[in-house]
Amino acid sequence: xxxxxARTSGVTIQVPADKTIVEALExxxxxxxxxxxxxxxxxxxxxxxxxxxEHHDSVLEDDERAGNQVMMICVSRAATESLTLEI
Ligand code: FES
Numbered sequence: 001x002x003x004x005x006a007r008t009s010g011v012t013i014q015v016p017a018d019k020t021i022v023e024a025l026e027x028x029x030x031x032x033x034x035x036x037x038x039x040x041x042x043x044x045x046x047x048x049x050x051x052x053x054e055h056h057d058s059v060l061e062d063d064e065r066a067g068n069q070v071m072m073i074c075v076s077r078a079a080t081e082s083l084t085l086e087i
Pocket of ligand 1 (some may be wrong): 033034035036037038039041042043044045057059073074075
């Protein structure tokens with residue numbers, strides 16, 4: 001599990017191991033734009049404000065992953081205890 005701070009929504013939640021960031025946000029009443037939910041379309045691309053993402057998508061290039069600026073929240077998770085997103 002890790003802490004997720006949705007800065008724009010003003011919501012802080014825990015994302016359990018068995019839920020995606022999208023699912024955890026929806027549980028908290030935050031509306032998220034998604035499509036494939038498999039990390040291949042790019043619809044759910046979200047800007048990272050703080051923390052480091054653990055990427056599991058097939059959208060980003062290697063240098064974009066290393067840059068840690070954006071992530072696909074339908075599949076990707078946090079590599080740090082806390083992750084702050086622009087959502
Ligand atoms: Fe398609 Fe996340 S919804 S990459």
